[in-house]
Structures are given as C-alpha cells and as structure tokens.
Amino acid sequence: LGLIANGFATLDNEGKLKETLNIDNGLSNNTVLSVFEDNKHNIWLGLDIGINVVNNQSDILYYNDLNGVLGTVYATKVFKNKLYIGTNQGLYFKSLNTADEFHLIKNTKGQVWSLFEIDGNLYCGHNLGCFEIVDDKASLIYKETGVWTFEKIPGKPNLMLAGTFKGLSIFEKTDQAWKFRNNIKGFDISARFVAIDSLRNIWINHEYKGVYQLKIDDKFESAKVVENNFKDRKQKNSGLIKYKNDIIYADKTGIYNYDYSSQKFVYNKIYSELSDSTNYQSGKLNLIDNRELWQFNNQDVSVLAPDYLSGNLNLKKYKLPQEVRKTMSGFENIEKLDSKNYIIGSSTGYIILPKDSDQRGDFDVFLTSVSSTDKNNKEIKHSITKGFSTDFDFGNIRFNFSVPNLNPTLKTVYQYRLGASEAWSDWSLSSSLNFSKLAFGNYNLEVKARIGDHVSSNTVSYPFTVNRPWYLSNYSIFWYIILVVLMVYLVHKSYKNHYQKKQHHLLEDKKRQIEEIKKINEQQINTLKTDQLNQIIAQKSQELENTTVNLIRKNELLNNLKKEIKKISNPAEVKSLLKFIEKNQNENEDWEVFESVFNRAEQDFLNNLKAKHPNLTTNDLRLCTYLKLNLSSKEIAPLLNISVRSMEIKRYRLRKKLDLDHNESLSSYILSL
Template identity: 30%
Template sequence: MVFVLSCIYGHAQSSLSGLPFTRNFQPVDYKAGIQNWSITQSRQGLVYIANNFGLLEFDGEQWQTFGVRNGTKVRSVALDGRGRIYVGGQGDFGFFFPDAAGKLAYTSLADSLKPEHRDFDEAWSIYIDNEKVYFCTFSNIYVYDQKTFRIIQPEGGIDHSYLVNRQLYVNQPRNGLGVLEEDRIRTIKGGEQFRNKSVAAVLPLHDNHLLVATFQEGIFTLNDGIARPWNAALQPFFKASIVNCMVRLRNGNFAVGTQNNGLMVLGPDGDLRMQLTSGRGIDNTTVLCLYEDDMSNLWVGQNNGLAYVELGSPFTFINKQMSIPGSGYAAYLQNNTLYLGTSTGVYAREKNGPPDFKLIENTRGQVYHLGQYGNDLLAGLHNGATRIDHNTGQLLSGEPGSWVYLTLQDHPNTLIEGTYAGLQRYDLVNGHWKFTKKLKGFAESSRVMAQDPSGDLWVTHGYKGAFRIRFHPTLDSIDRVQFYGADKGFPSNLLINVFNVRNELLFTSTRGIFKYDRTSDRFVPDTFFTSRLGKDEQVWFIREDALGNIYFISRSHIGVFKKNSLGDYHLEENVFAKIRKHLNDDLMNIVILQNNEVLFCAKDGFIHYDPYRTVEARSHFNTLIRKVVTSTANRDSTLFFGNYTKGDSVADRSSGKNAPELPYRNNSVNFTFAATSFEGNADPQYQYYLENYEKSWSDWSAKTQKEYTNLKEGDYVFHARSKNVNGDISAETTYAFTILAPWYRSGWAYSCYGLSILAILFAAFNFLDRKYQREQKLMEQKQQEELSQKDSALENLSQRSHEEITRLQNEKLESELQHMNNELATSTMHLLNKNEFIAGIKNQLAHIVKKNPNEEVKKELTQINKNIEQNISADDDWEHFQFHFDRVHGDFSNRFKVTFPSLSPQELKLSAYLRMNLSSKEIAQLLNISVRGVEISRYRLRKKIQLDRNKNLQDYILNF
C-alpha cells in the first residue's frame, strides 16, 4: 500500500525528481538466506551483512558467506576501529578477524562466559563505543572491554537497546525508556510514556531532543519529558506501516524501514519525501535494517533480499514505477504541473502532489513534442497536433505526424508546425491556436527547425541535409526553398540538425558543428565547440539553460559546459557517464525545467538531474586484491584470502614485509581483484601489471582475474587499480611475493656445485701429481737406458760411418754410371731419329726414281739409295736404344711385355715413348706417323692393356 495523500506529501530533494537509482539483490544473487538483519561497512569499503546463513561479505564483484561456529542465524553486525567484525546470533556472539592468510576466522566470545551467563536467547544488537562493546539480548546486556565482561541483568527483561551520543538507551516493558548507568538502567524523564510499547529506534534531534519510533504506536519526539507525535497527520500511516528500523541521514532527513510499506524517506519535520516499496524502486515491502554509506547511499536489508538505493546521486528515474510507461521523448513544466510525453502518450502530475503520473485523455500514442505557445500547451503526436486543456487533449489538425512548433519572430499570431510531410500554419483566434492551412512548396519531413534573424526558416532532415525556406510576405505559401548539403560545407548530407545556442544557430553533422556564413553562402566550423570537442566530434543534441550552461550529447561525450561569472566555460562530464546507457537513442532530447533542473529522455521514461546536488568524494572507492591462488600440476592452493593485517588491526594494504616465498613448482599465480563500487551501472574497469615481469599497465578491461604462469624465480609485486563509471581512478593496491629458484638453481645447489668442482679439481690435481711422479721415475729409468744405449751406439758409430762412406762411394759410382747410361740412351735415341730421317729420305728417293723417266738420273738415285741402305740398320739402332732405355727405366720394356704379351713392337715403342713423357707430336715424328695416328695407337694400347676409361694412360705407364 502506497500512501499518496497530497496534503501530507512533502518536498523531496526536488519536487520534480523521480525515484533514485536502485540496485536490487535477490538471495539467488548472493547465495545465502532471504532475511538480512544488520549492515555495516569497513574502512576498505567492504560491506558486511548479518544474514540467516551467517555473515555476508560483498566487495562490489563477489559475495562470500562466513558461518559462525554453531551455524545459526546472524542477527547483528558491527565493526570497531581495528577492523574486528563483531557478530551476534542465536545463543552466541563473537568476532571475525583475518588469520595469517587473510581469511576471516570466527572467535566466540560467549564461550568465555561463566555457565550461568552463557544461556541466552539472541544477540539482536551490537554497539561499539571506543574500546567498549555492547552485546544486547532480550534478557541481558554484555559489556566487553576487550578483556573481561560486565553483565547487566535488568529485572523484567529488555525490549530493545539503542546507542545515542555514547549513551545506551534501553526500553523495558515494565519501566519504559531508560539509559544505562554503570550496572543499572535509569528511566529517563518521560520514558515511562513508552511503557509496554515496543521501541523500533531512538535517534537524536536538535537541542537534546530525541526521536522515538515505536513498532506499532507511531513516531514521537521526546523533549523535557514530554512525548509528542511527530507529524500528527502521518501517525495513522506510521502505525499501519509498522516501523522496523529508522536511521538519520547526513542531509537531515530520516530513512524508515517498515513491515508493510517498504522504505520511507521523511524530512526533518516528518513530512513524507519519498516512498519505495515492492514494484516501486525496491522488490519487497518489508524492510528489516538500514545503513547509510559514505556516499550517502542507502543499503536496505529486506525480508527477502537486499537493495542499494542511491540517495546521494543527483540522478533519479521517472519511469513505469511512477506510472510512466514507454520511452521518454518530450517534457514541459506548466505552472505547477509536469507533463511528460512518451511512446505511449502524455502524462501529468502536480509538483507537490502524489508521485504517480496520470494519462491525459485523448493523447495515447507516440509523443514528439510538448511546449507552451501563447496560452496553449501544445503536444506534437503521431496522430496530429493536439492542445492539452487540463486533463484532456483536443486534436487541432488531422494531418498525422506532428513533430514540432515554432512561433515566427515578427508574426506572434502565426504558428508554424513541422509534420511528417511539410509545414502547416496556425493562427491565433480568441486566444487559442487554430489550424489554417498546409503550406505548399515543401513536402519534406520537418522534425527539427529554427528561424534565423533574417526571418528565414531552417529545416533539417536526418538523411537529406538542410533546407533554407523563405515565406511569402502574406505567409500563405513558400516562396523559395534552398538546399544545403555536402556541396555547401557539410561533411555529408546525413544527420544534420539545427539548435539555437548562445543566440545563434548551430548545425550538427556527422563530423563537427557548423554555422552559416551568409557572405560565402556556405557552412563553416563553429569555433566554440570545435575548440573544445574537436573538429570530428559528432554531436547529437544540444540544449542551453537560462544561466548559459550548455548540455549536450555526442558520440564520445555527455555533459555540460558550465558558464561561470566571468563568461568562461568548463566541461563537466564524468558524473553523466552513468546515465549514457539509459538514454533514448531514437530521438534524443534534453529538457530544461524550472530552476535549471534537467530531464534526459531515456529508454524507460526519463532521468531527472538536479545540478545543485553534488556527488560526494568516493572515500570507499578502492581496489582490493580479494584472492591469490597458486597452481601446480595436481592442485590449486589459496595463498591469500583478501585481508591484510598489521598487529591486531586490519590494514588497508600489505606492509610489504614477510612477502610469501613460493617454491618453484608453484610458479603459476592467479589474482582475483574487485572495486568497492556498488551502483547498478558502476561497470568498473581494471588495470594491472606484474612488476619485474611486465613494464607497463595493461589495457582497461572488465576482467577481475589475471593469471601468470611459468614465472621465473625472483621477487614480484602485483599492482592493480580500477576506474569507475565517472572516470575516477582508485589508488593502486599491491601484493608482493617471491618465487624461489628450483632446487637445481638454489643457493645450496650452487654450494654443492662449488664443492663438487673443488673436489673434482683436487682429485684431478692429485691424479696429475701422481702421474707426474710416475713419469719422472720412468724418465729416470729411460735416461739410464739411454745412457747405456749411447755407449753401445758410440761403439757402432765408427763402424756404421765406415760402411756409410763405402755406400756413398758406391752410390756416387752408380750415379755416374746412371748418368752415362742416360746420356747413351739419349744419344742412341738421337741416332735412331737420324736413321729414321735418312730412311725417310731413302723412301722419297725411291719414289722419285719411279716417277723420273730419265734413266741416268734413275741410275744415280738408285745408287744413292743402295749406299744409304748399306750405312743404316734401324733394328740394330732400336735394340741399342732399348738396351740403354731399360737400364735407365728398370727393365720397363721386358716387364711391360711380360705383363701384356699381346703387344706389337710398334705398341712397345709407343709405351717406351710414353714412359719418357714425350708429347704426341714428338712420338709421331719418332714413329713416322701422324698425330692422329698416335691418338689411334694410344686408344688401341688402352684396349689391349684393358685400362679403365677413368684412368690416364700416360700416368699408368709412368707409375708401372
């Protein structure tokens, strides 16, 4: 049930805002029990939740559950300054603290109690006051001072307890509201008014006033002993809602969790600012606990799930959860009524009225435009131009596709409408616009248009270009239409739009922003945007507010150029990055409302932006290393579980001392990391690098794990950092470790290697020394033997000298004989040549005799021939030559003939000449044949002696 009485519905941060961005978590997401009873957050940004299944931990990426020893439900959780996580549950309480590996380990403190104090029901609340810890049950209060317990056992039991300004307020059914003093509970002034009432919360107000919320009796202020209803008009609603919990927010408001009506945000006076319940921001009507983080956002523990409500964000959603179905396209604030146009119709609500919107009758369908023109609120609908009168729409023209309206500068009683197919004219009749006619001469779709100072109308078409239109002076028709496209300075004819910014017309395109230069009749780049966004940026939409701030959406940016008192502009864009993925990418639109609040048209309704709500510094936006796992061939081993300690406290980061040393077989290391950014569209990006392995940061990515394999021995430091959706970069976190060398490259191994080398060198030296000594002895023995041998040698030397002299004399004689034989052979060979020459002359003479007819001459020549025959004997000469030749060449002729008996005398002669190493020409002269004949004779000789064709004949004979 949503309470919507307008008389008591107060002002939220803006009366025009919607529902905050909310991230809902179901039990299937965090894999634990449905109920969540208490929430807190560590200095590192980790969120801890008391859950039915144990203690939940959330780091922005992953959930972990840590069970207490007896496996019971955890009802309460609190953190002290050292990082101890105190928890209370059924019949037990204690704390979690990281062990040496960084894993949370549970220690029960209840086990240290005496048996008579050990039996209690549930520890519903835990409060920490410096070193003092209060564990509150329904029967006892256990005060722990880090060493011992002080136990308070009030008579009549305890309802609930609350710590306010370091005082523990306790409500007792019999006595009412009191405060703990030493070992007793003193009822405060006026506290008896809460006797037999169950108190849900006690909170501080101003001037020592208290705010006391009861479960079913309403919410009261308590001052000077008097309890008064807080916002009497809402008391019935508070009672019906049943208050489960309540916290005071940093901005002075109060968040209330109820049993029946979800989450309420109340103002300082108790007025209802906001309500979130099932189907409206959160997924459950029952809220069990609340926690405001350092970003002023609210964690909501529910009966079935969790929610993260971004109360600190300047953005809110106006969507179907506020009865605005469909995509947002147009908006207008008229007086105190906000009108919104979507893909399903026009909706409206009063500024200070109930939060839900109502459909305006006769406006169903696509809505393109809303605006005030004269006295009329006009809507551009797919069905045609429509005037909105109170809660009803009246169709003005049957022409379909009403895009936009424009009042002409010098003709305030004339209105031009852009439609799917051209322009239409409306005239002001009796204070209202009335359709007059459709203007001929231009039939293009006219969704975007603006009028320049000369009176010309500019109409841009998303796929054709820009048109400059001049009307007839009577405004009954169009005199001239001039087209501007790529030939007039635009990069193309596509996606051209026109906007009136800084009192001039700007034209956006696929690349860059342009303005019209009347002198050259061309479009030139605009210096304002070009200098700030670059000449190639594609801008899709621009809107200027009353202060001169320029909001825009482009391909790479979404933000605002804020104008300061000096007229300078600076760009703010980081905060807008989170809404980009929600924007309507069909027909983009930015609407400036009163007080310069902004509406961005979204895929699902609208996004409201309050420029006066600043985003607080992200103190808990940290990057954390959550797990380090080493791997071997057989198994994985977790080295680090995500928590650093320093002494008895949790540390933000590693001290760098005592870095773990991993054996070489564990040289594969896997890191898991997270960013404590909890928004639903946080989309953190990560960078990392391993020092001594990589030289620079990795590219930004959404990966939350990085594994390194086969690392060499050495010292390493893993670095990680993250970037949130706003572009903020966290401080880097590190993890140091060492990979030890393998045994064969370890220090002791090298020592063994050194000792082994020394041993080998010693053994080698010893071996060489003994070898040297043996060789010395052998050498001495050998010298003795050599001395004795020399004596014998000297005796034989004279005898050998005599023999040698004799041998040398013989060799000299033999050499002289050999020389003489060689000379004889040579001379014999000359004689043989001479005889052969003479025999040749003899043959010539015989030939002449036969041919000469003169008998006397014949007779004389014949006589000469006989004389020659008597004086030469060739056979004797050859035999004489052969005798001396064989003596010189070791009886070659006989040996060769014996080896080859089939050789002819001519072939033996050839062999002898070859043995003398004569050339073929010389042999031809000796044999009295041609050189060709010598070659043939050589060939026949090779065949007879069967010499291999690969061997040289002359070499063979020389070596025979």
C-alpha cells in the same frame, strides 16, 4: 523504519512520513527485517529475501515506471506548477513537487513528440496533430498530420512554423489563439529537425535523406530548395538546431556550423567538445533557455553554456552513462525542472539531475582474494597481506579486488602494473587479473581504481615471487659453471691443436711453395740460359753458314777464273794468274778460318768424332765437318778443290773408315753426332 508488509519508510524530525520505498518503486521485497546505516549514510536493508541498499551518496533521483503505465518519455515540461510528461502512451501530468500519481490527459492517448510553450500557452506535438493544453484538458487545433515541432519566425511574431510528418505548415495567431493557416508548397518531406536563421532560410535535417536548405517567399506560402554541401549527408541519429545565430548540425563525426561566407557547413572545434567518436550516442541536440546546448553521449551528458562574465563557452559533463539513464537514442530530451535541477526523460520514467551535481568522493580499492593453480590445476589460496611464492611451472595466478561504489551512474575501472619500472595498463572494467607464464623473479602488483574522474585514495601493493625453475637453481648453476669451464678448456685445447696443425700445414705449404718457386726460378734460369745458348748457337751457325757460303763462292769464282784463264793464248800471263789464284785457294788457310768458326758453333762434334774414329785424317775430318753442315757433294767439291766425281770417291772411302752399313746414310750418321 523497516516494515513487515510495506517496505521501508523515512520520517522527518517531526515524525511525519517523508518517503516510502516498497516493491512498487524499487525494493526487491516488501518485508524489511533489519536496517543499518553505514559511515557513508547509505541505508542497508535486510529483506525477507536478499539485501538492498538505499544509496544516499547519489544526489540524482530516479523515477522508475516499474508497471509501464507511462511508457518511454519523449518530452517533459514544467508549466504553471505542473509537471507534464509526453510519452509513447500519451500526455500525463501531476502537480509539481508532490508524490501524486500521474494522470493521462483526455484525448491525448498516443505518441507525444514534443512540448513547447508559446506566448504563455502550452502546446503538444502529437502523432494525431497539435494540441493546446490548458490544465488537464487538450484541444486539437491541427489534425491534418502528425506534428514534430514548432519554431518561431524571426520578425513575424504572429506567425509560427510547424515541422510535420508531411513537410512544413504555417500557424497564425488570430484572436489570441494559434490557428493553422497554410502548408508550404515545394517541400513535402517529414521535417523533424527544423531551424530558421536570421535570413529566413529554413533548415531541415532528415536522417535518411540529408540536410535541406529552403528559401521561403515573403508570404510564407512556398519554398525552393537551395543546394548546400550537406544535402546528401545521411546519418542515423543526426540532429540539427539553431544556437545563438548558428545553424548547427551534429552526427558521429562531430558538430558543424553553417558558414555564411563560404556557404557551407564547417567543422566547429568548440561545439565538437560536447562529444567524440568513441563516446558518441546521438546527434540530437537540446536547447534550454536559448543558452545551454546539451548532447547525450554513451558515457555522459554534456552541456556547453556561455560564462556570465566573459561570454566564453564552458563545457561541463555529468557522469550519467546510457546504460543507467536508458534514454531513447535519437530522441533524448532534457528540460529545466527548477533553478537547481534538470529533468531527463528515459525509457523507464525520468531522472532528476541536480545542476550542481557532485559525484566525487574519497574511496579506497581493496584486494579481496589471491589464488594460484599448480601444474596439476589444483587451486591454492594465498594471504592477501603477506605475499607468496609459487613454482615456475604454475598454472595461473588470480587477483580479485573491489571498490564499494554504490553510485549506479558511475562505473568503476581499474588499472595495474607489475613493478614500478612497468607502465600502467589501460583502464578496465574487470575487477580481476589473471597471470600465466610469468618469467621467474620478484614482482610487486600495484592496483588503483577510478570512479568517474576521481582516482582511488590508495594504491594496492602486493608482492609475490615466481621461483626459478629447477634447471636454473643455484645447484644447477654450479654444475653449469663447472660444465662451461670444462667445455671452455676442451674447446681451448681443441682450438689450440687445430691451430697448431693449421700452422704446421701452413709451414709445409710455405715450404712447398718456396720449393715450387725455386724450381720455377731454376727452370726460368735454365730457359734463359738455353735461350741465350740457342741465340749464341744460332749466331755461330749463321756465322758458320756465311763463312761456308763465302768459301764456296770464292773457290767457285777462282775455279771459274782458272778455266777462263786457261783459254788465254799467252802462256806467260796465264802462269802468273794461275799462281795468284792458287795462292788465294790455299786450302790450309781456308780450313783454319772455317775450323775456327765451326768449333765455335759445334764445340763437341770433332771431339766426339775423333773419339769414336781415331783413324780419321785431317782431310777426313774436313769432309765430316762439311757433311755436318748438311752440304751436298757439289757444294763440298769446291771447298776441297776437287771435282764432284772425286768427291763421291772421298765419301765412299769415308764410309769405309766409319765402318757404316750399306743401308746406313753417311749424312744421317754425321748429323746424329
């Protein structure tokens, strides 16, 4: 029913009032003018101002303290058919499963940290100390300092350990009531996270000081700090708890358990499935029925619980992101409300989470609008069903799509690709796409959505075309082909001329090289010939020189013999020897031998000399040949069998016949011929 002044009311089949929604518990306005139920059974309300929807898809219930009476919820407990809520304002209660108002329990105003049941009694850890709660009354049983939590001591049913603002305290059960007994000496640091193992080691996690391991004495009066590898591990929003027989520590890097064999904390892969570094919110762990281990993450709430048959730990995640649940980070709390539901405290009230919450459902993604802008930034609307084409120089193409998701605990994310050959994009919260500077061609945009782990039943498919630029049109391509063909022809012709010229130059270079090689060969041949001739001339000159020397020596020897013989007194013997010497000094024979050798060495000399001076006699020619050999007058005289004086006269006469000037040297002239 839509009401004019009191919002919206639902009735059961008997006409009895079932629920009322108004401005006090969520509606934007108390005047409901129209009501509509869609095919998903969601109720749409047309208000005096605006539209509201009542989401009947969600099985998660929210209690929102819109007026801020309760404050932030730090602890909840169902006890003796009452719901107790511990907040930063105090401890409140109401009867379970009723629409009654919450009432503040007297004397509990202030910060409540925890609620716990021990031996059938309810206790409250408070900023003022510890209260025992009986119905709507609270009795302060400890007021020395604030109390964080209580832990039972294994093997000591009459003792209980309390973690306080100032350390650890022991409570003892006497006369069926728990009373403070003593503070534990040796440790005075705030103990918010406390656990006791089977060896009676006390473990305390302090976010800003580290993890402490204490060894307590048998009387539980004093404790000694024991070193461990996490002693200096300081992590904000970290937590510590005992689960089964494990001491568990959790922070943003993962979850660790204490390994007694190695005596250190080690990474536990199974426990760490509760969270990961990208989804981490808090390391505070919650234990329900000593069986279920819970952790609150940024995007979900996770729980590990053993299978009833195999005992293996199974992981379950509830899609309840932090931005929806609004829990206090580091102080997250969850308790069992009944056999089918959990209750989670938040900063605006509490949430009832069904144990078997089913947040799945079929849904479709819809393309809601398509537009583009031209080069002048003018917007153009396009059909969402037919596709379109746009010029290459478009400014921007925009697509908008949506999913009718009315579940506030689950976010809708989208994924797209441009064509079947492309890879899908990463999931994104954005429900619009903008494209600019796309290459020309045909495109087919595909979009799908995901809510939680469920992907949309359909995939949006939308074709569009980016036209070619003018310089790549068919007309332009035709002229490009003509231009390319022309350029190829010109290039070919140019290359042909180039290579013809190059070939011509190569031939000319080859000819020049051949001519040069020919000249070099001729020069080498001439050089060889000249060398051979020089060798021959040298040989002949040497032969001539040897012959000349031999003749000179022979004649000198004979002349000397003649002189010696003439000194002999026997005329007959002298005459015989002189005839023999004269016979061996035969000038004609010596000349013939000499001439033969000389002609071989100096073939043209006598011919040139006779041509220039035909009036020379044989004796003159002989003298000239000796002068040609650069012999002195003293050396020539024996060869001619004359004295040196006679030799000078013959030189003088020869100068006359050669018609030489007074200053011109006879030897130089002869040598020049």
